[in-house]
Amino acid sequence: MSQLTIRSLAELLQHEGQELGISDYFTITQEQINQFAAATLDHQWIHVDTERAKTESPFGAPIAHGYLTVSLLPYFWNQIIAIENLKLQVNYEIEQLRFNQPVLVDSQVRLHAKLLSVKDLRGVAKTRIEVKMEIKDQKKPAYNGVITFLYHFM
Template sequence: MIVIKSFQEFEQHVGEELGTSSWHTITQEQINKFADATLDHQWIHTDEERAKTDSPFKTTIAHGYLTLSLTPYLWKEIVKIENLKMEINYGIESLRFAQPALVNSEVRLKVKLAGLLNLRGVIKATMAIEMEIKDQRKPAFSGEVVFLYHFID
């Protein structure tokens, strides 16, 4: 795990692959809770019996936005940012869902620091990310996320 305590330390990693998280298993329980939280109960995610017969995947799949929502959690396994007042999710750029994560798939996040700007004391960090699916050639998604960091002076 990389530990970053300032803009200057962060800046040293621009253009670098920062690392890869551990594997996380997406369970049916997690999918169902996400469906409840987002009010998205489409059968392909939540109806295990129907998915066996009607889905081309023959099982339920995680919501694409569920896999994306794992980004902050898995990011914190790769880099620990200390000396912060606050961090904010700021944006998503060029995100593409390449293939669904089937229920019980294991996923992990791979991150590269694509860019870093100091905007009058607020640090804008752009990360190139990819959500890998274990034993699959294509990722669940790839793109860039942007976080804002407010370091303690």
């Protein structure tokens, strides 16, 4: 994986409509699922009860919380792109997010990103990015959607 570096709004505009990259694979562990459950107070058995999930779940194993997989967006995004010369970056919006397939414990996932659009809002770049979380060896992605970041360049 080679990380793209952007240093200005003008450089960002040059990548509008293009694929930005793909992150490295990352393994979702039971420990991470348990920590996410503790942080969000979402202890549904399908996530945290490994024995019950093996016998009663239609998936045959615990699955990651959908929002756990979404919370990994910043981690993956920083592997794909480095935005320099910033005063501030703001998470603005997630739209059209669809969970397509559950992520089983110990699955490997990675993110694909495409820059759909960039708008110059008086020096603030409003970027819409199409994201897709791929699950290794699976045809359907874990999710896909569009995220929006605001970049305040120096």
